[in-house]
Amino acid sequence: MVPAVLPRLFRWRASTLVGLASGRSRVDSAQDYKYRRAVAELRRRIEDGAYGPSGELPPAPRLADDLGVTPATARRALAELDREGMTAGRRGRPRMVLRDVGPVATRYERVAEQIRSGIQQGAFAAGTPLPGELELADRFQVARSTVRQALSLLEQAGDIERRSGRRYVPGSAESSDLAYERVASQIRKAIASGKYAAGAKLPGEHKLSSDFSVSRPTIRQALQVLEHDGAVYSLPKQGWYVGTRREE
DSSP states (O other): OHHHHHHHHHHHHHHHHHHHHHHHHHHHHHHHHHHHHHHHHHHHHHHTTTTTTTTBOOOHHHHHHHHTSOHHHHHHHHHHHHHHTSEEEETTEEEEEOOSOOOOOSHHHHHHHHHHHHHHTTSSOTTOBOOOHHHHHHHHTSOHHHHHHHHHHHHHHTSSEEETTEEEOSSOOSOOSSHHHHHHHHHHHHHHHTSSOTTOBOOOHHHHHHHHTSOHHHHHHHHHHHHHTTSEEEETTTEEEESOOOOO
16 A cells, blocks of 8 residues: 555655745746836936935835835845946945946946945045955955956056055045055155155155154155155165155
């Protein structure tokens, strides 16, 4: 009798699994429909200027209530708009609508526009280093190679610059976690206050390292940053001077 029961048992289990899979498929299909509808509705609102002059989108939970979807679906729709370059998410701040952005052909160009918008809106402050490629890839949900292409595009346009092997937003930072940047900022302030007059020779690296309680390599890095900014220049075997070097 047992062998006769087994085929029926197998058929029952198989039909049950098929039914469960079919039910799950219908649920997934319904969720995808709501997600696509949410993306389309948000696109329409953005194109119609529904979010006013500030361009700030409501938080995901409020959008979820408004669109009749779950918060997870709302976040997924917002992430898609980020990837398309229509919006830009900022940690701890409202998501912004990107304005005056024309048609963008490639994914790396969309990432470049998002980073550029973040710089303009203060998400990446002047003089501070950008997050690393891996962190940006995770933030924008793209490959690291895509981020690298985007950063290269921004470098060519002058929106970011390289300093000591890292990519920075142009300008000077009020504070930094890097010793040589803090020293560069202090020397820059001393020049602005007149402590180091234009054309005057700066104290030697040994004296500066003692004044700022840092190593000579740190002083050298700080001076190189200032040289890059045009605040100081060096003469072979003579030292560092305030201002821009005059061509002979």
